[in-house]
Amino acid sequence: MAKSLVLFYSRKGTNYVSGEIKTLEKGNAARIAEYIQKAVGADVFEIKTVEPYSDDYAACVEQARAEFKSNARPELKSYLESLDGYETVFVVGPNWCGVYPMPVYSQLERLDFSGKMVCYAVSHEGSGLGGVPQTMPGACKGAAFGEPLAVRGSNTENAEQTVAEWAKKAVA
Numbered sequence: 152m153a154k155s156l157v158l159f160y161s162r163k164g165t166n167y168v169s170g171e172i173k174t175l176e177k178g179n180a181a182r183i184a185e186y187i188q189k190a191v192g193a194d195v196f197e198i199k200t201v202e203p204y205s206d207d208y209a210a211c212v213e214q215a216r217a218e219f220k221s222n223a224r225p226e227l228k229s230y231l232e233s234l235d236g237y238e239t240v241f242v243v244g245p246n247w248c249g250v251y252p253m254p255v256y257s258q259l260e261r262l263d264f265s266g267k268m269v270c271y272a273v274s275h276e277g278s279g280l281g282g283v284p285q286t287m288p289g290a291c292k293g294a295a296f297g298e299p300l301a302v303r304g305s306n307t308e309n310a311e312q313t314v315a316e317w318a319k320k321a322v323a
């Protein structure tokens with residue numbers, strides 16, 4: 152099996168879950184990334200910002216909205232510089248105001264995806280993939296895309312099998 156990579160962004164702390172604000176010890180996208188890693192043995196790279204987002208849900212939504220409006224590209228703690236050796240790249244992150252958090256694009260736009268297959272998953276709380284599919288061809292220059300997967304955040308703990316089957320199909 153050719154080597155694959157999971158690039159993910161996830162935020163723990165307070166979040167909106169099935170109509171209530173709850174505290175997540177581990178973010179939903181982080182769990183999805185783990186399921187993929189377990190299913191296909193991928194390498195994993197976590198996207199981390201220099202400036203952390205607020206732990207408070209409402210304050211984080213304000214930050215995310217402002218960054219979305221200004222099309223910001225927040226600085227990351229470290230950047231993956233090359234996809235050499237990988238055939239399939241899984242991108243995983245939450246739906247924030249309709250698209251991935253801006254730091255996901257800070258990372259994706261630096262990479263050359265020529266010849267790579269990108270399969271992406273979005274964790275959400277009702278909006279599904281939202282506008283993520285529209286953003287991906289511009290962010291992953293040269294990539295071919297597999298079937299995307301939307302996972303409801305509040306259902307992540309029950310979604311391991313679905314995610315594993317999706318990931319295995321992507322690399323088959």
Ligand SMILES: Cc1cc2nc3c(=O)[nH]c(=O)nc-3n(C[C@H](O)[C@H](O)[C@H](O)COP(=O)(O)O)c2cc1C
Nearest residue numbers: 161162178179180245246248249274276277278304
């Ligand atoms: C800043 C922010 C904005 C969000 N915007 C949306 C949204 O527009 N649509 C939606 O369905 N869920 C939205 N959510 C909910 C998250 O997508 C959902 O809780 C997801 O599972 C979080 O993944 P994570 O724990 O890996 O960060 C938002 C959450 C945050 C923190």
